[in-house]
Amino acid sequence: MNNSFGTFFRITTFGESHGKAIGVVIDGCPAGLEIDETFIQSRLDKRKPGQSSITTSRKEDDKAQVISGVYNGKSTGAPITILIENKDQRSEDYDALKDAYRPSHADYTYEMKYGFRDHRGSGRASARETVARVAAGAVAELLLKHAGIAILSYVSQVGNIKCGKEYTEMDLDLIDSNIIRCPDPYIAKQMIELIESVRDKGDTIGGTVTCITKGVPAGLGSPVYNKLHPALASAMLSINAAHGFDYGGGFDSIHKNGSELNDVFVNENGVIKSLSNNSGGIQGGISNGNDVYFRVLFKPVSTLQMEQKTVNSSGDAITINPNGRHDPCVLPRAVPIVSAMAALVLADHFLQNKAARLNGIN
Numbered sequence: 455m456n457n458s459f460g461t462f463f464r465i466t467t468f469g470e471s472h473g474k475a476i477g478v479v480i481d482g483c484p485a486g487l488e489i490d491e492t493f494i495q496s497r498l499d500k501r502k503p504g505q506s507s508i509t510t511s512r513k514e515d516d517k518a519q520v521i522s523g524v525y526n527g528k529s530t531g532a533p534i535t536i537l538i539e540n541k542d543q544r545s546e547d548y549d550a551l552k553d554a555y556r557p558s559h560a561d562y563t564y565e566m567k568y569g570f571r572d573h574r575g576s577g578r579a580s581a582r583e584t585v586a587r588v589a590a591g592a593v594a595e596l597l598l599k600h601a602g603i604a605i606l607s608y609v610s611q612v613g614n615i616k617c618g619k620e621y622t623e624m625d626l627d628l629i630d631s632n633i634i635r636c637p638d639p640y641i642a643k644q645m646i647e648l649i650e651s652v653r654d655k656g657d658t659i660g661g662t663v664t665c666i667t668k669g670v671p672a673g674l675g676s677p678v679y680n681k682l683h684p685a686l687a688s689a690m691l692s693i694n695a696a697h698g699f700d701y702g703g704g705f706d707s708i709h710k711n712g713s714e715l716n717d718v719f720v721n722e723n724g725v726i727k728s729l730s731n732n733s734g735g736i737q738g739g740i741s742n743g744n745d746v747y748f749r750v751l752f753k754p755v756s757t758l759q760m761e762q763k764t765v766n767s768s769g770d771a772i773t774i775n776p777n778g779r780h781d782p783c784v785l786p787r788a789v790p791i792v793s794a795m796a797a798l799v800l801a802d803h804f805l806q807n808k809a810a811r812l813n814g815i816n
Contacts, residue, residue, distance in 0.1 A: 471540070477586055493595075500588075505633075509787055538589065591793065592797075603671075608789060609786060617641050658757070659783050660784075663792045673741060683734070695784050703715055760775065
């Protein structure tokens, strides 16, 4: 259960950072869906390591191998298994850390829970695991396209450098025009310079990814314990280094009165809509037909290229200076992971809704 996510559209991921492969089994994908492997690969390419000067130098092709559940390019209704081989492990980089509890890592907590741990690249706790989520999320996106649902994510803040515009004011086609994946070219340049400066000091930095889902029909999500926004929050906070989630007006809502924040409904030519979208497309835990949008806060990566004091499994004070290859900032590679997890949540709730109503959702 700890390695599975979803109810109707359910995934189970497997594999470790320095194992032979990472993979995912997708159960519940309807039969007859065209499985575009080129599209799946395009999503994996956005997440793969070694893609720019501000990401880890680990080199992985991350080629997706669809080994079950697809015949003649379409899903059969059977579980879909996708495998991604690991090819550029350097386990020896972690030999000196075998008994060390690295600050802010999962070393200590994993050992307390399981009694031992895979120290090579953090094993199952590594963000390498998210490659499987991105593959599964791509399949979910293919399903959602049939419902007219599209998902876009971008970096909206790095450190104290923040996009000053709302997503509705920017050209989102520019997201992939730079290596930080920010649609504001002027702000993107400042973000990249900040990350490079932090990287050169051996340090790391965090920030925020904004996700927008367009075309979400009204009615996704259920009261009381299956609301849409907690499902999204749970999905996002399961991502490595994710430390915060808010949607719609979010934490900025505390600066407004209710009269300023309420989304007023109007009838325009027989179509009911709201004049604003401070609710982030969700009211009462159920989508209302507006864009569903939210933000995910990512903390700085815990592995630093500098000396740090800690203790080992015997409780002895030690000093470590990791030699592994790590991202100075996770944000550009977190963008496709956020989109993938959003797709998995929406695909799951879309299929739940079709089962909840006699005539389903068109």
